[in-house]
Amino acid sequence: QVQLQESGPGLVKPSQTLSLTCNVSGGSISSPYYYWSWIRQPAGKGLEWIGRIYTSGSTNYNPSLKSRLTISMDTSKNQFSLKLSSVTAADTAVYYCARGAYDRSGNYRPPDYWGQGTLVTVSS
Amino acid sequence: DIQMTQSPSTLSAAVGDRVTITCRASQYIDSWLAWYQQKPGKAPNLLIYKASSLESGVPSRFSGSGSGTEFTLTINSLQPDDFTTYYCQQYNSYDMYTFGQGTKLEIK
Numbered sequence: 001q002v003q004l005q006e007s008g009p010g011l012v013k014p015s016q017t018l019s020l021t022c023n024v025s026g027g028s029i030s031s032p033y034y035y036w037s038w039i040r041q042p043a044g045k046g047l048e049w050i051g052r053i054y055t056s057g058s059t060n061y062n063p064s065l066k067s068r069l070t071i072s073m074d075t076s077k078n079q080f081s082l083k084l085s086s087v088t089a090a091d092t093a094v095y096y097c098a099r100g101a102y103d104r105s106g107n108y109r110p111p112d113y114w115g116q117g118t119l120v121t122v123s124s
Numbered sequence: 125d126i127q128m129t130q131s132p133s134t135l136s137a138a139v140g141d142r143v144t145i146t147c148r149a150s151q152y153i154d155s156w157l158a159w160y161q162q163k164p165g166k167a168p169n170l171l172i173y174k175a176s177s178l179e180s181g182v183p184s185r186f187s188g189s190g191s192g193t194e195f196t197l198t199i200n201s202l203q204p205d206d207f208t209t210y211y212c213q214q215y216n217s218y219d220m221y222t223f224g225q226g227t228k229l230e231i232k
Contacts, residue, residue, distance in 0.1 A: 037221075046211065046223055046224070046225045046226045047160075047162075047168065047211055047213075047223040047226075048223070049213075049220065049221040049222060049223065060218070060219040060220065061219075062220060063125065063220065096167055096168075098167075100215075108156065108215055109173055110158035110170060110173055110213055110215045110221075111170070112170045112173075112179065114167035114168060114169075115167065116166075116167055117167055
């Protein structure tokens, strides 16, 4: 069974870059018909979709974050990453990585396997 | 962007009750709608996908319906473990998924 685990600094200073990695085990990140997402949740608030990356390397980003966001993958390490630049206190949240799927007909499944989440606090 | 509006924000019910949560999309999303359950301190857990398909391992007391812009999640015979927060999510838009604001189900 696939498992995802987020890792990265728990504290980032304002204006710096937030960097997180999602390590995938129990399955290959290169397997076709999967996409790999980032979602975040400020304390006590709802979920916000950040973006995703496909095995091909193509990405989709939340337009509200697009100018600051980079999602990439390292197939040799079976992991994918998030970089969010110029962070502010508004970027403080629990960050989740998750896996979704699609088929050859273009039918998508929403993210079904999630990491446990990692809290990132933006503060000086 | 497609906006998702859930109602109610909070719902009080008793063990054994049947409850319904509604999710409305700001534009047509066919049946590309998922429901998640989230317990405090945990990642969301997928319950329903494609509006009405029950995810493997999810109890049959959970059901989903709807298409187009209006959707519902129904929970029959509420169990103590069901009192937590639920989110809808649209995944129709190729480049941007969005969640509803959540519904907290409380014990009456």
